[in-house]
Amino acid sequence: MSIVAQTFCASLSQPSYVIEVQSQEENDWLIELTSTQCGVAYEYWLNGYDTDKSGTFTWIDSQTPSTYTNWYPGEPNDDFGIGSEKCIASSTGYMGVWVDISCSYTRPVVCERNF
Ligand SMILES: [Ca+2]
Numbered sequence: 570m571s572i573v574a575q576t577f578c579a580s581l582s583q584p585s586y587v588i589e590v591q592s593q594e595e596n597d598w599l600i601e602l603t604s605t606q607c608g609v610a611y612e613y614w615l616n617g618y619d620t621d622k623s624g625t626f627t628w629i630d631s632q633t634p635s636t637y638t639n640w641y642p643g644e645p646n647d648d649f650g651i652g653s654e655k656c657i658a659s660s661t662g663y664m665g666v667w668v669d670i671s672c673s674y675t676r677p678v679v680c681e682r683n684f
C-alpha cells in the first residue's frame with residue numbers, strides 16, 4: 570500500500586480504500602479482475618504494511634488480522650535490507666502471489682468500499 574494509492578481511493582466520489590484480500594475467493598476475484606479488465610499483469614497494492622517481515626499484518630481499514638495470506642515462497646523478504654520493503658502487493662501475473670516491495674514504487678491499485 571502506498572500513500573498515493575490510499576489518497577486516490579479515499580478521494581473517489583464513493584470513498585474507498587485500497588483492496589483488502591481476506592480470502593482465497595477474493596484473491597481469485599482480484600486475479601480475474603486485473604488480468605481480464607486491466608489488460609496488464611502486474612503488481613497491485615494491498616492495504617497493509619509488513620513492518621516486521623513476519624508475513625502477518627493488520628489490514629489498515631478493517632483493522633482485522635491477515636488470517637488469509639498468499640505469499641510467494643520466500644516472501645516477505647525485505648530484499649534490499651531490513652525495513653526496505655514494507656508495502657505489500659499482489660502479483661496478478663503470478664496467480665496473485667503476494668510480495669513485499671518498496672513503498673516508493675509506483676503501482677496500480679484496486680479500490681474497495683463497504684456497502
Ligand atoms: Ca476485501
Ligand SMILES: [Ca+2]
Nearest residue numbers: 646647648669
Ligand atoms: Ca520482497
